Amino acid sequence: MLKSMLASAIQSSMNFSANLFVYASLARMRGDAAAHYKLKSPDGNSVQRCDKKSAGKVWLVGAGPGDPDLISVKALRLIRLADVLVYDRLVCPDLISECRRDAIRVDVGKRPGHHPVPQQKIEEILCQHAALGRTVVRLKGGDPFIFGRGGEEMLALKSAGIAVEIVPGITAAAACAASSEFPLTHRDIADKVTLVTAHHKDERDRTDWRALASDGSGTLVFYMGLSSVATIEQQLIKNGLNPQTPAALVENGSTAVQRTIYCSLDTLSETVSEQQLISPCLIVVGKVVALAASTETNLQLTELQNRKRD
Numbered sequence: 042m043l044k045s046m047l048a049s050a051i052q053s054s055m056n057f058s059a060n061l062f063v064y065a066s067l068a069r070m071r072g073d074a075a076a077h078y079k080l081k082s083p084d085g086n087s088v089q090r091c092d093k094k095s096a097g098k099v100w101l102v103g104a105g106p107g108d109p110d111l112i113s114v115k116a117l118r119l120i121r122l123a124d125v126l127v128y129d130r131l132v133c134p135d136l137i138s139e140c141r142r143d144a145i146r147v148d149v150g151k152r153p154g155h156h157p158v159p160q161q162k163i164e165e166i167l168c169q170h171a172a173l174g175r176t177v178v179r180l181k182g183g184d185p186f187i188f189g190r191g192g193e194e195m196l197a198l199k200s201a202g203i204a205v206e207i208v209p210g211i212t213a214a215a216a217c218a219a220s221s222e223f224p225l226t227h228r229d230i231a232d233k234v235t236l237v238t239a240h241h242k243d244e245r246d247r248t249d250w251r252a253l254a255s256d257g258s259g260t261l262v263f264y265m266g267l268s269s270v271a272t273i274e275q276q277l278i279k280n281g282l283n284p285q286t287p288a289a290l291v292e293n294g295s296t297a298v299q300r301t302i303y304c305s306l307d308t309l310s311e312t313v314s315e316q317q318l319i320s321p322c323l324i325v326v327g328k329v330v331a332l333a334a335s336t337e338t339n340l341q342l343t344e345l346q347n348r349k350r351d
Contacts (some may be wrong), residue, residue, distance in 0.1 A: 099177040099204070100206050103181060104136055104181060106215075106217065107293065116180075126147070127177065127179045127180065131182035179194060183211070187212045187214075217325070231258060233260070235260070237253065253280070253282075263324040265320075284307035285305050290313065290325075291325065292322045
């Protein structure tokens with residue numbers, strides 16, 4: 042019994058030493074890129090670049106808006122092949138579970154008012170794993186290039202000499218409109234759609250409200266706008282948009298718990314408060330909202346408008 046235990050311990054020690062040797066050999070073959078890697082923000086300063094021959098590759102992948110069935114075939118294939126999966130809070134858990142059992146999973150999710158992993162740190166994580174020769178998938182809710190900070194991550198990776206590829210995803214505007222059964226554009230009603238972020242880097246509002254409100258023939262879609270709903274309502278009306286313009290608030294769009302609440306522009310903030318809406322919630326303002334297939338739409342709009350007049 043004792044001899045068996047001793048033999049097992051020796052074998053384990055040998056396996057550990059062998060694994061350590063293999064890892065060290067691989068590190069030397071890759072030029073020990075990770076050990077010497079140091080990331081700086083892509084602000085024009087010099088950046089120590091990885092050896093392209095030894096570095097891996099990063100894919101910035103759009104996971105879509107919430108329904109896992111809306112992900113692209115290419116995105117799903119990459120998730121299943123990834124050595125490292127770096128994902129956001131709004132990515133459906135079903136998609137995360139599609140990665141390999143031995144894949145490294147890194148949660149970098151941000152919540153309103155709580156960002157445990159700063160953006161620069163996320164960029165460092167991507168670069169460091171790629172420097173080890175790994176295949177890295179950065180899985181982002183919606184589309185990486187629509188208010189997803191994908192551009193910043195792409196520039197950081199390119200500055201570090203790391204190969205990067207973008208895989209688009211269905212953005213929330215398209216998905217929420219489709220699942221709520223109204224179009225974003227419609228002949229003779231809306232000939233344009235404008236995507237607007239209500240969240241700014243330094244909390245300074247740079248939105249051109251006059252431009253947004255000047256033309257009622259378009260559809261306005263506000264991302265991350267729930268905490269700024271009063272400002273959205275006031276500024277659009279102040280700058281000339283009809284207060285009776287139809288609006289929709291889509292909470293948890295394209296998921297099993299989606300809620301779509303209809304109102305008019307001048308009851309927007311009141312509706313958010315009464316319905317106790319929570320993030321993620323997309324705000325859509327425009328005449329197309331009145332085309333929603335649900336007969337409930339016009340009833341809700343009429344009720345809210347009459348109550349506002351009273």
